[in-house]
Amino acid sequence: MGRRRKASKREMLPDPKYNSLEIARFVNLMMYDGKKSTTRASFYRTMDIIGEKTKENPTAVLKKALDNARPRVEVRSRRIGGATYQVPMEVPSARSLSLAIRWMLEIIRKRKGKPMFEKLAGELLDAYKGEGETIKRRDEVHRMAEANRAFAHYRW
Numbered sequence: 001m002g003r004r005r006k007a008s009k010r011e012m013l014p015d016p017k018y019n020s021l022e023i024a025r026f027v028n029l030m031m032y033d034g035k036k037s038t039t040r041a042s043f044y045r046t047m048d049i050i051g052e053k054t055k056e057n058p059t060a061v062l063k064k065a066l067d068n069a070r071p072r073v074e075v076r077s078r079r080i081g082g083a084t085y086q087v088p089m090e091v092p093s094a095r096s097l098s099l100a101i102r103w104m105l106e107i108i109r110k111r112k113g114k115p116m117f118e119k120l121a122g123e124l125l126d127a128y129k130g131e132g133e134t135i136k137r138r139d140e141v142h143r144m145a146e147a148n149r150a151f152a153h154y155r156w
Contacts, residue, residue: 012025046118066097066101069100069138073088073142074091078156085151107134107137108120
């Protein structure tokens with residue numbers, strides 16, 4: 001079974017207010033039903049809250065929070081001679097960013113009771129401090145990779 005051609009990476013435009021590609025990715029992953037302007041407005045409210053609470057540049061806080069939440073290694077299943085091994089592998093930077101954003105959104109969507117921008121601000125501030133659910137998720141992924149270090153020689 002031959003492999004197909006690699007899908008080409010799409011060029012993304014940075015968001016209009018902060019001129020950041022990371023924010024553009026965040027908004028795109030956060031968006032429901034193609035409602036980008038609604039999502040963007042909600043995200044900017046989050047950034048305003050972060051700015052008020054930390055008295056720092058909200059883009060710097062976001063960047064640090066995402067860096068803290070990014071996984072460095074993950075386990076991937078690999079079949080070798082009838083057995084499936086969980087092989088620890090380094091995570092490419094683009095994937096680690098999207099994993100961090102996805103985990104964050106997954107976690108805050110499970111929380112009920114507050115509007116989206118408040119939940120997001122709370123989780124981003126937690127990740128900025130190195131705590132919160134998203135960081136727990138990252139640590140769990142790292143623990144799995146550490147536990148399966150014996151299979152690291154099956155990397156491809």
